[in-house]
Amino acid sequence: NLISDIGRGTFSAVTRIGTVDLARNLIKKVDFQMFQQVKYAEILNLAENNITIIETQAFTDLYQAVVNISHNALSTIETGAFVNCNNMTLLDFSHNQLSMISPRAFDENSYAYELQVSHNEFRNFSQIPIQNMTGIQILNVSYNQIESIPKLAFPKLYELHTVDMSHNNLSEIFNAVFQNLFSIRFLNLSYNSLELIKPATFGTIPTVLELNLSHNRLREISRGSLAKLVSCRLIDISYNVLEKLFQIPISLGELNVAHNNISSIKPNTWPTMNALLRLNLSDNQLTDSLQSDSFSSLLTLQALDLSANGLTKPPWEALSTLTSLQYLYLQDNNITELSRSAFGNLPTTFKIDLSRNQLTSVAQRAFNGLQQLLDLSLSGNKLENIPNEAFKGLVALRKLDLSHNFLEKIDNKTNGLLDDCLSLEEVNLSYNKIGFLTKKMFPSNPWIPYRLREIDLSYNEIPVVTHDLTLGAKKVKKLNLSGNYINDVRNNVLGNLTSLEVLDLSHNNLKDLVSRTSEIKFTLPENITELILSNNSLESLPTPNIMSSKYLKLLDVRQNQLTSFEPELVRKIKHEGLAVLFQ
Template sequence: MSQLNLIAIIFTTVLFLQINGDNENIPPKCQITSRFPKSITCVNATINDFKELLDKTELDFGPNTKVTFTDSIFYEITDDELFSNKMKDLTYNFRHNHIKIFHIDAVKHIDVFEYNILDSVTTSKTSSSSFNLYRKYLSDLSLTKNRIGSIDAKVFTNVSIHEINLSANELIDIKSQTFSNMHNVFKINLAHNNLTRLHEYTFVNFSKTSIYTPSKYYGLSTIDLSYNQLNHLEPNAFYNLENIERVDLQYNNLTSLNGAIFSQVNLTVLLLAHNQINFISMQFFENMESLYLLKLTDNQIKTLPSRLFSTLRNLNVLTLSGNPISRIQTDAFDGLHMLNTDFAGNVALSFGELNVPIIPTGAFNGLRMLTRLDLSNWNITKIETKAFYEMPQLKTLTLRNNQLTEIVPGTFYGLEKIDVIDLSYNRLTRLTREMFAGLNGTKFLTQLENENKDTVLTLKDLFMATEDIEKFGLQLILKHNAIKTIESDAFTYLANLKTLDLSENQIQNIPIGTFKGLKFMVKLDLHQNNLTALEKEVLYPMVRLADLNLAENHLETFDVRAIMEHSMNDAFKTINLNHNQWKCDELRLMILLLTENKVDFISSSPEYFDSHNVHGIRCIPSKDDDIEERLTHGGYARQSASGSDVSPELLFINYQKELVQNSKAQITVLIFLCFFYLLTSLLLIALYILRNKSYFNSLRHQTQRNQEFNQSTVELLNVPQ
């Protein structure tokens, strides 16, 4: 065993020295790491340098060996010069070289040919039809980012490759039959060139399969012509391309689409965005039943004529945004029965901002499968009756930010499955019953009753039977209009109304009975209106109301207790009372009731704790109300602001303590005042007595003096003369 190990060590050492010795003679411009290299990299090498390398008989190249030339010195690539003998079994990558002439005869040896100064692709003396197609599955030929300005006609004929990338070159014109009889190719990329037109029969005789085509490829399927200067398409430019699926013509200068250019192809994706298209002939979409996605974004289309898309029966996505469309004729979308919302994340029908003042009757006829329609920012002033009549699957209708001043009766006829209607940011001033005619919100209630024919459904039964209110509920958004008046029967047709947003309007009063029948209302937003009062009876019908927003009005009182008592199964959960005209004592009682019933109330920003407030909600104090002042600057409001919880029991006890302390203080002051009054009275009486005593003494002394004087006088008179 020891002898065998010694022999193995000696043999390995000799072999290593031999390989290293050979590598010492290999030109340093071409680097090889072993005798059986999988890759060779040549930098700044010439053809002779590489040929010298190949003469090393000790090196064994396999058919998968890849040779990369970078920054090398070549002027012309030919089959005879470079790809002979051992060279023909290798795969070559040419990046960042100085090659100017490329003979297509060499294509069977090259995978990548990028960043050169190539200015032409041509054939050598050897006919391209005599190519040796021994490489069945040659994948890609990349000639991108060169300076190719011309390609010989039929230069790619019978070349066996799957993808040709000629993007980012300087091509101005492509001759007829430049790409013909290419049995295996399935993608041609000509993007980012300077092409101005496509000739007839540019792409011809692309067979479905060949003996060299893998089963996953079925002939030419993708052509990318984006970012060129195309201004005209010849009628037969795409003639007989049976398997073509995707054509990209975006970012060109096309102004019109005439004739049935794609009538003999099975196109599924057609991209025409960012052109100057202002006219589409009625024949252009003929025989294009297989089209799935059509992109016409950012063109100059002004009118959508009737039945323009009537032959596109399988179209799922249509984009028209960025066009100056000002008119949509009746039945403009007729035939688009498969247009739907979900296709790789794309919106089925998109328009963007338009200027279409009038939506005529039947404008969207034919869109039977569409579930979402966004007409925001269209500058709409009028929608004619039954404009959405043939849209039974529509769930979301957005009419936001238009110029609507009224809704014509019958506008919403046919919307059987509508879930959301957004009319925000318009100019509506009045809500009437006729506006919502056709929105049969009682339909689902009828369905529930039919399912329970043998029983009488009470309100509680209906409540329990519709636990999944999301399935039936309607969201009606009327935010930021100029609504002042709501008729008492305005929502008669909306029995399935779930969310009603009336915020940012000018509503001053809501009559009792306005919300009659809205048993399934969950959210009502009335913030930023001019309400001065809201009667409790107005909200009574909404037994499932969970979220009520009354912020930014002029309310002084509100009966919270009555609303909670009429709430079924404690549905009432959240209320916003901020920025009203609440009295502090009234607001304090409301907060106590809300806290006791575990209803959330939304506090204002912290800066409002520096003014009169209850838990951050501004209020107006009464004249003799010093308790509110202590609530404002004491511990309760600040505890709420800091996030700590205050139980209703503790808050009530503290409040009672305040009342007792206040009463004691008042009694003390009263006793002090009484004592002071009594003491003052006694002092005054004493002073009065003292004053009177001095007077009587003085009078008595005066009387005595008078008596003595009289007596002296009498005695003097009685003295004898």
């Protein structure tokens, strides 16, 4: 509304009111005793006004209320503004212009469980009055200009569990300043200007579970400075300039040191530990420095990220001790070839990502020792050819990504590259140079129950779809042939893909779905649910076949040369729920 003034006594007649919502008006100040008579209120919302000042005794006798004064122009809170306001659930001063709050703005009985003062103009942490807020649980002072956390910044607080000081200008933290916080669990100091963590910066804080120091300027973390955080489960020190690792708490479950300048991992860097499950070392400068003892103390590590480290070969010696490793990320390195048994023996590894390397060669049995591998990505490399038996031994592999390479074929006259992948369900061959679909491209054997369900051949150089596709794709449910040069689909090819549910033929050169090279009757897959034919040159549609497709729910024929829309399709839209995209 356009309310600009609230007089004293406005709410005297409705003393038991539960919610007062004055948000998005034109109020300029919270006047003396404005809310004196609403002691039963649960929500007082003054957000998004033009408030610049909160006067003395503006809020009195509140209990467990939410007070929201965010998104104003607040710069002044007078002495005694909050009187006898016990246990405020939330006090939100965020998105204002506060640079200080008088310690006498709150009397000894007034405090909030959650205090939000983010997005203000505080430079000095001591100007935030928490000395009397004995019951505070959450403190958010992010997005200010605070430069240091001084001695005695925090009184003894027994319930404060979350402190967010991110997005400030912090360059100094006084020794052991957080030790008065006896229940602190989550401490966020990210996006500041810290350069050094001294031995006593944190001291012994037995309750911290998560510590975020990311996006600072840290060049050194003193040995042992974090080791005393004995309950810590997650430490994030990514996006700093560290050149060496540091001692970590024995209880740590996840460590993120991505985007630093670490060039080596020295012996005895890690204690012998059973807790660390995830380690992110991506975007550092490790190159090929990893040795057999680099991770030998990490007995239960499950996920290791070594992407963007300048590796030129898989670090199989360093990996050989990781008997519990499940996820290995090696993308964005400079690996050029995979030799036989390139990863050694990793019996529990489920996923390996080698995308965006410089791979030109993959040897036969390159993945020996990876019996449980489920997901393999070789996308974005320079592969022109992969020899048969390269994937020999990958009997559990379900997902294979070979997209964005230079492959022209993946088979020869007698065998196919994928024949050894008995459990393969999804293969991505998009953005290659495959010209023809051949009989051995996809595995087929009457005595082997292959499981291939999804094929992506988009953006290759395929001119025609022949019957050879049907040999290995009879169980495929999703087939993407978009972005090729297809001008003909041989009749009954689609009809023989009896399990097919989703077919994408968009962005090709089709003028007609019914082939002119054969007299065999044209049919659609009996289980088709989505047929995407957009961006072709179709002049007509096989309307009888579409009408008889009882499961078809989506037909996309946008950007074609169609000049009419069959009335039969209108009936199918109306009575059977067919969605047609037509332009």
